[in-house]
């Protein structure tokens with residue numbers, strides 16, 4: 001099945017897409033967005049300097065129609081989702097978003113309703129646009145230099161004026177094996193220092209619920225959930241987080257959830273493997289002491 005990957009030169013994201021593509025074809029083609037170099041093994045590699053769907057959509061759909069690609073793979077990043085929908089419309093092709101599983105019999109699994117449900121599909125004929133949910137597929141190792149051919153695009157319709165990189169301390173949330181997330185129950189911005197201490201001992205990252213972000217205690221880049229980051233750590237501590245469905249949508253792939261909440265009935269306990277019912281101001285220092293003793 002002729003397959004095209006469309007992504008920036010991020011090796012982890014492209015690696016995940018290559019893993020999926022191998023279920024459909026031996027060697028996918030790729031459109032590399034932006035100016036960075038990518039490694040790997042592709043049939044043909046095209047280069048488009050722009051990343052905005054409004055500017056490159058026409059050129060992409062022309063390429064896909066001309067070359068007869070049956071499967072178009074993007075990721076659930078802001079860039080990928082920004083391109084995928086309008087591209088499917090241009091192609092008159094169906095789109096399946098947030099794909100979490102693919103079988104070699106062309107069955108496709110995707111999550112629905114903020115990861116509350118799963119739907120299964122069978123691909124009968126292309127073209128089909130898929131956005132692949134991050135962290136659900138092992139990233140293939142990309143080796144070997146790639147020579148790209150420039151794909152001409154039409155006149156620019158939108159200009160990106162500025163990109164402001166979010167401030168980051170320590171391990172990025174998306175890559176962290178341990179995340180300590182604080183919610184509105186943390187009570188104040190300065191109380192996050194306790195969570196940073198705990199995360200530091202575990203070489204982890206600190207996240208936030210939207211409740212905490214809305215209070216202005218943590219930056220929007222730290223938000224985890226449906227409208228925040230999707231994470232998949234080995235251990236996820238939810239501290240003073242109620243466990244709203246929109247928050248849990250961001251941690252559906254976390255291996256072990258530990259909840260600390262003073263409300264016995266908090267929804268977060270339904271998702272947790274371990275729970276501590278009580279005030280985090282007592283529980284977290286106790287955990288920190290235990291970690292230090294066992295260090």
Ligand SMILES: Cc1cc2nc3c(=O)[nH]c(=O)nc-3n(C[C@H](O)[C@H](O)[C@H](O)COP(=O)(O)OP(=O)(O)OC[C@H]3O[C@@H](n4cnc5c(N)ncnc54)[C@H](O)[C@@H]3O)c2cc1C
Nearest residue numbers: 183184185209210211225226227228240242246247262280
């Ligand atoms: C379209 C949409 C998208 C959304 N996207 C997101 C998203 O991406 N991420 C997200 O997180 N939310 C999202 N939300 C918001 C979500 O519905 C909740 O409002 C939010 O997650 C609540 O945050 P919280 O759990 O921190 O706060 P609260 O609901 O206020 O819960 C605070 C919790 O802290 C506990 N607590 C209080 N004091 C203590 C203490 N001393 N010790 C221990 N526990 C304590 C309380 O018992 C309570 O359970 C979205 C909502 C909508 C409508």
